[in-house]
Amino acid sequence: MKYTFGVDxxxxxxxxxxxxxxxxxKKYNIxxxxxxxxxxxxxxxxxxxxxxxxxxxxxxIGMGVPGPVRDGFVFVAPNLGxxxxxxxxxxxxxxPNIKVxxxxxxxxxxxxxxxxxxxxxxxxxxxxxxxxxxxxxVVLNGNLVEGAFGGAGEIGHSNVEENGxxxxxxxxxxxxxYSSATGIVETANIKRVxxxxxxxxxxxxxxxxxxxxxxxxxxxxEVVEYSMNLLAITLSQISTVLNPEAFIxxxxxxxxxxxxxxxxxxxxxxxAFNPQKNTKFRLATLGNDAGIYGCAYSVK
Amino acid sequence: MKYTFGVDxxxxxxxxxxxxxxxxxKKYNIxxxxxxxxxxxxxxxxxxxxxxxxxxxxxxIGMGVPGPVRDGFVFVAPNLGxxxxxxxxxxxxxxPNIKVxxxxxxxxxxxxxxxxxxxxxxxxxxxxxxxxxxxxxVVLNGNLVEGAFGGAGEIGHSNVEENGxxxxxxxxxxxxxYSSATGIVETANIKRVxxxxxxxxxxxxxxxxxxxxxxxxxxxxEVVEYSMNLLAITLSQISTVLNPEAFIxxxxxxxxxxxxxxxxxxxxxxxAFNPQKNTKFRLATLGNDAGIYGCAYSVK
Numbered sequence: 170m171k172y173t174f175g176v177d178x179x180x181x182x183x184x185x186x187x188x189x190x191x192x193x194x195k196k197y198n199i200x201x202x203x204x205x206x207x208x209x210x211x212x213x214x215x216x217x218x219x220x221x222x223x224x225x226x227x228x229x230i231g232m233g234v235p236g237p238v239r240d241g242f243v244f245v246a247p248n249l250g251x252x253x254x255x256x257x258x259x260x261x262x263x264x265p266n267i268k269v270x271x272x273x274x275x276x277x278x279x280x281x282x283x284x285x286x287x288x289x290x291x292x293x294x295x296x297x298x299x300x301x302x303x304x305x306x307v308v309l310n311g312n313l314v315e316g317a318f319g320g321a322g323e324i325g326h327s328n329v330e331e332n333g334x335x336x337x338x339x340x341x342x343x344x345x346x347y348s349s350a351t352g353i354v355e356t357a358n359i360k361r362v363x364x365x366x367x368x369x370x371x372x373x374x375x376x377x378x379x380x381x382x383x384x385x386x387x388x389x390x391e392v393v394e395y396s397m398n399l400l401a402i403t404l405s406q407i408s409t410v411l412n413p414e415a416f417i418x419x420x421x422x423x424x425x426x427x428x429x430x431x432x433x434x435x436x437x438x439x440x441a442f443n444p445q446k447n448t449k450f451r452l453a454t455l456g457n458d459a460g461i462y463g464c465a466y467s468v469k
Numbered sequence: 470m471k472y473t474f475g476v477d478x479x480x481x482x483x484x485x486x487x488x489x490x491x492x493x494x495k496k497y498n499i500x501x502x503x504x505x506x507x508x509x510x511x512x513x514x515x516x517x518x519x520x521x522x523x524x525x526x527x528x529x530i531g532m533g534v535p536g537p538v539r540d541g542f543v544f545v546a547p548n549l550g551x552x553x554x555x556x557x558x559x560x561x562x563x564x565p566n567i568k569v570x571x572x573x574x575x576x577x578x579x580x581x582x583x584x585x586x587x588x589x590x591x592x593x594x595x596x597x598x599x600x601x602x603x604x605x606x607v608v609l610n611g612n613l614v615e616g617a618f619g620g621a622g623e624i625g626h627s628n629v630e631e632n633g634x635x636x637x638x639x640x641x642x643x644x645x646x647y648s649s650a651t652g653i654v655e656t657a658n659i660k661r662v663x664x665x666x667x668x669x670x671x672x673x674x675x676x677x678x679x680x681x682x683x684x685x686x687x688x689x690x691e692v693v694e695y696s697m698n699l700l701a702i703t704l705s706q707i708s709t710v711l712n713p714e715a716f717i718x719x720x721x722x723x724x725x726x727x728x729x730x731x732x733x734x735x736x737x738x739x740x741a742f743n744p745q746k747n748t749k750f751r752l753a754t755l756g757n758d759a760g761i762y763g764c765a766y767s768v769k
Contacts, residue, residue: 237744244744293617295710307710309614316712317593320744327709328702328740338742402628406706409627410595410607412616440628442638444537444544444620 172226174218175464177233177274180248183214186461187221191284191469193462197221206250215263229268230260231464233277237319241271244319270467274460276313276322278453279306281463282417286455291414295407296453297324297400298420302337303345303352307411313467325349327406329399348400350375350422357392364388379425393432401436408437408445419453426452472526474518475764477533477574480548483514486761487521491584491769493762497521506550515563529568530560531764533577537619541571544619570767574760576613576622578719578753579606581763586755587717594715595707596753597624597700599722602637603645603652607711613767625649627706629699648700650675650722657692664688679725693732701736708737708745719753726752 172194175186178201185197199217202209218227234256236246241257256271272280279296282288288296292311298304303325307314314321325345326338333342334355346352353375361368366388367381381389404416416437418430434450441448455462472494475486478501485497499517502509518527534556536546541557556571572580579596582588588596592611598604603625607614614621625645626638633642634655646652653675661668666688667681681689704716716737718730734750741748755762 305710309609314609314711316744317714318712318744318747320708320712320742321710323709323712323742323744325709326742327706331702340740340742343742402631403706406627406703407710408620409623409625410605410621410707410710411614412618412620412623414617440640442620442623442626442640442643444616444618444623447618 170226171228172222173229173231173465173468174227175231175461176214177277177460177464178210178214178249179235179274183210184457184461185214185217186458186465188465191462191466193458193465196458196461201249203248203250206252207246210249211256211259212263215260219263224264227264227267229270229468230264231270231272231277231467232256232260233272233274233460233464235274237316238271238273239315239317239319241269243271268468270464272313272315272464272467273306273319273322275304276306276315277463277467278419278459279308279322279417279463280313280466281455281459281461282419282453283308283311284462284466286459286462287417287419287451287453288415291449293411294413294415294417295324295404295411296417296419297404298453299349299418299422300420301349301351303349304420309411324403324407327403329403344399344403348396353378353392353396353422356395357389360388360392375422376424379422379429383428393429397429397432398436401433401440404433404437405440405442405445408448409442412444413448415449415451417451417453419456419459423452470526471528472522473529473531473765473768474527475531475761476514477577477760477764478510478514478549479535479574483510484757484761485514485517486758486765488765491762491766493758496758496761501549503548503550506552507546510549511556511559512563515560524564527564527567529570529768530564531570531572531577531767532556532560533572533574533760533764535574537616538571538573539615539617539619541569543571568768570764572613572615572764572767573606573619573622575604576606576615577763577767578755578759579608579622579717579763580613580766581755581759581761582717582719582753583608583611584762584766586759586762587719587751587753588715591714591749593711594713594717595624595704595711596717596719597704598720598753599649599718600720601649601651603649604720609711624703624707627703629703644699644703648696653678653692653696653722656695657689660688660692675722676724679722679729683728693729697729697732698736701733701740704733704737705740705742705745708748709742712744713748715749715751717751717753719756719759723752
């Protein structure tokens with residue numbers, strides 16, 4: 170048999186998937202060894218893969234990295250200690266005869282949704298993850314857009330409010346500060362003050378906001394509408410530039426499901442320029458496995 | 470000899486260029502015949518080309534159309550009376566053995582700047598025209614992005630101010646209402662009221678605004694800063710999604726030259742997320758010929 174490995178590298182753990190084409194055979198997790206600026210990580214991964222299958226069984230390795238990547242070269246990945254690192258070349262030094270593709274982790278997750286998830290029916294789409302932050306990936310005609318300096322798909326840092334909330338990146342008004350789980354909680358904590366809302370009874374989480382909104386808690390509904398309205402503005406801007414077939418919405422916040430998707434789509438359509446009105450909205454379906462699926466798919 | 474024709478169709482005239490590769494040999498203009506919902510336009514153009522060169526000399530026709538296009542199919546072009554029209558198929562009915570590419574006119578102009586203009590050094594860039602409106606085109610890895618419904622590159626209708634100025638498209642707050650020649654005049658007419666500025670001495674045009682700004686007229690400088698700041702926001706948003714190598718700025722407003730470009734670049738850099746800080750800014754150089762150059766280049 171011939172197998173591909175999908176490898177999603179995070180700051181604390183590496184997720185690996187052994188794939189037959191796009192079929193996931195087995196998942197593994199190993200602890201990320203970030204000693205000495207992460208110089209052992211690739212060796213650690215290649216050794217692990219060598220233990221699992223024979224070299225003649227290995228067709229390719231796809232890898233997702235938390236940082237900007239272009240043509241297999243990682244510009245920087247602070248969580249791993251990497252800087253200006255030709256990762257593709259190093260993997261090929263262990264396995265000279267396989268196919269290797271290295272990508273940004275959110276971009277790989279975007280591709281994963283094409284392999285087996287919410288984007289299967291589309292060739293050109295934009296994937297948006299609403300988690301602690303807001304991430305994304307752009308797929309056009311089935312291929313990832315990496316960007317000139319590996320910075321494509323960094324949707325979370327698209328400005329949506331001039332001089333708005335301060336972002337961890339140092340800029341102000343990034344959409345990440347409004348439509349991520351963190352941003353939604355921040356909005357809730359502002360709006361609930363002095364109001365009659367069940368948001369004052371429990372620790373506020375993004376899940377609580379959506380759960381209460383579904384039960385028509387007035388303040389929770391306001392918070393959801395506010396965060397989804399700003400996200401719809403960002404998506405409408407993306408749509409005027411790329412006119413993708415669809416937006417695929419993932420990340421923990423998207424567990425609010427069709428309730429979230431319907432509000433987002435409605436607000437998007439209010440702002441959509443005419444050719445953009447056919448844009449479809451779908452939920453991501455692979456959750457945390459999107460990365461390894463996309464990595465495996467990338468070397469197809 | 471073998472020639473390509475670049476054909477840029479407007480509502481009142483058709484510009485044609487006879488090209489040897491990307492070298493323009495001769496330009497022509499004919500009046501657009503928009504009778505009967507423009508059903509004679511393609512015949513008119515093909516007849517014209519047949520008169521100019523022998524069929525065995527013709528390699529290809531590239532055509533720019535004022536409306537959304539995908540795969541040679543024009544969804545709608547109101548100025549020509551076209552709707553759901555397979556233009557590529559009709560051209561091939563006249564010239565069965567040539568290469569044909571049909572694109573949106575602004576997208577073709579974007580490609581023209583790659584053929585011979587301000588984008589020659591780049592493979593992935595976004596072209597922005599500041600004219601009566603704001604248009605654009607996206608080129609990635611040397612290829613035009615058409616969009617799922619031919620609506621890619623419609624940068625002018627990217628929202629930059631929620632509930633802002635009413636646009637001709639029916640939406641509010643499109644960047645076109647602020648950074649086009651029209652938008653700049655509108656801003657000037659608001660800001661000059663009751664102020665000591667030479668903008669009160671003459672009919673306000675976009676050119677006058679830039680000319681006075683260069684002479685440090687305080688109100689004119691304010692108008693320029695305001696319009697370029699909003700444009701920089703839109704370009705920074707595009708950059709987080711695509712991370713292009715460069716923005717190429719064209720259209721009549723860009724005749725203000727490096728003065729405009731420097732202000733725009735400075736404001737962009739203030740808003741740019743880190744991987745976007747290497748983005749280059751260039752002026753378009755082909756003016757009204759960009760369309761025919763891009764059309765010729767598209768069939769290369």
